[in-house]
Amino acid sequence: MSTPSPASFSDPLRPGLGSSRPLAIARWLEFVAGFVVLIVLVGGITRLTESGLSITEWNVATGILPPLTEAQWAAEFAKYRATPEYRLEAAATGMTIADFKFIFFWEWFHRLLARLVGLAYAVPLAWFWIKGAIPAGFKPRLLALLALGGLQGLFGWLMVQSGLVGDMTDVSHFRLSLHLLTALLLLAALVWTARDMRCLAAEPGARPAPLTRGSAFVALILFVQLLLGAWVAGLNAGHAAYDWPLMNGRLVPEIDLARGFAWTLTHDPFLLHFLHRWWAWVVVGTLIWLARRVRRTDRTASIALHSAFGLMLVLGIATVLSEVSLWVAAAHQLAGALLVAASAAAMHADGMARQAALADRS
Structure with a gap:
């Protein structure tokens, strides 16, 4: 009798025994893909509302919370008033602190979602890895997706930086396209890998x-x-x-x-x-x-x-x-x-x- 392939073992009650869980991984990747779709939508709103330059710094930890006091809001507004976008465009509109809070929200929400999708990918990946639930041959690809997500975030910050120098009143459209297209590439790769996992769940010997x-x-x-x-x-x-x-x-x-x-x-x-x-x-x-x-x-x-x-x-x-x-x-x-x-x-x-x-x- 032939020995079943490792991918055919799937004991949901005892995932720590080296059993692969392609169906569970597929569902996780589909969830993350849905998250990326949401980020693309919010990113579009951020661009359309001219909100992308409202936050002039990238603070990985402290940036999670928005300003909570009027003094903090005033400090953030002062930073924005130093940008070319405000000096050359927004100042002429008579922007108020309430107007600033509106655009600040969309950029802050966009960055918050980016942090959350990073956690939604990295934490389950670590769990599946430790439990030995990742099918053979897929670890490099899943790590590459993690790196691609990090790269997309880096491109986002480089995009913002391009609008904070000289007399730029908008971000570079080249960097914007790099940021957006990397997100869409990540989305496509997540969908593709999830479908590979579903095929593997249906047929243990299936190839990508x-x-x-x-x-x-x-x-x-x-x-x-x-x-x-x-x-x-x-x-x-x-x-x-x-x-x-x-x-x-x-x-x-x-x-x-x-x-x-x-x-x-x-x-x-x-x-x-x-x-x-x-x-x-x-x-x-x-x-x-x-x-x-x-x-x-x-x-x-x-x-x-x-x-x-x-x-x-x-x-x-x-x-x-x-x-x-x-x-x-x-x-x-x-x-x-x-x-x-x-x-x-x-x-x-x-x-x-x-x-x-x-x-x-x-």
């Missing part, structure tokens, strides 16, 4: 899903759109036009190339807005292809992907027509995170189908 060439191509197309979206957000380019499908009454906006093509491509709000709204249709085309490709093997992933890009598209148009309404634009960013999660699930299904097809041929 590969990324197919087709899925890699779709990922590249989607990456370009997400990058454009991050630059549009960082440059406030959503305000470049409030009509659709035209832009200020024109199909193609006037583009000033006086500073060179490279600078225009990465800085001009009209061009970036134009590219973001029309590249979306290229993304939709590739996602339809992917959704149809996995429809037979994973209908749920196919439906989720169709729903996600449909919602994303509708909310993108609504964001323009609403003149970048706070909650519509925030919902658009939320839909973007959900689209990344749905895409990762569909790409994983595509990899599993490809793997099964190769196994059948051998």
